[in-house]
Amino acid sequence: MTNHDPIAARLAALKTTPTPALKTQWRELFATEPPPFNRRYLESRLAYRIQELAYGGLKPETIRRLEKLGEELDGGDKKKRSIRFDRDRPIIGTRLLRDWQGVEHVVTVTKDGFEWQGRPYKSLSAIARAITGTRWNGWTFFGLKNHRGHR
Incomplete structure (x- = not known):
């Protein structure tokens, strides 16, 4: 990448772009409503999509390899x-x-649940409580619910 690479500049700008503008970019690049996940998720997926559109997606052989690995995991059972x-x-x-x-x-x-600091947890709420010392809805604490409370 050169110093004047517009893709690199666009990726760097994601860090300082206001969240509503990130959601607008999501709609433009994915033609869907943005998911109610946290800002970092939006940034990383947008960065991937910007690069995918500029430089191309996965190579056909990579897609075949991933499909083969998936079949090994599920035995080819589409259900x-x-x-x-x-x-x-x-x-x-x-x-x-x-x-x-x-x-x-x-x-x-x-x-089986979640892992934080090398320890297993059954719920995000338990992790949020361990982090903050107070009761939290774990889904809300980690940004997995939108403003209407839906996941």
Whole structure:
């Protein structure tokens, strides 16, 4: 990338773009309503999409490899692919980020719940309580509910 790379400048600008403007970009780039996830999620997905549109997406061989890996996991059973045990729960491996009093906290979604600081938790609310010392709705604390309380 050169010093005058418009893509690099656009990516750098995401950090200082107001959230409503990020949501407008989401609508333009994805042609869907933005998800009610936290700002970091919007920034990272927008950054990926901007680069994907500018430089191209995954190579066909990469897509085939990912499909093959998926088939190894589910045995090629298309019914298993459509099952989501909790439609509102982020997919396994998702990292949730939250700054609290100047400290960044990273929670990973696991098969059985969540992991924070190397410890398993059954709920996000338990993690939010451990972080803040007060009762919180974990979904709200980690930005997984929109302003109307829906996930």
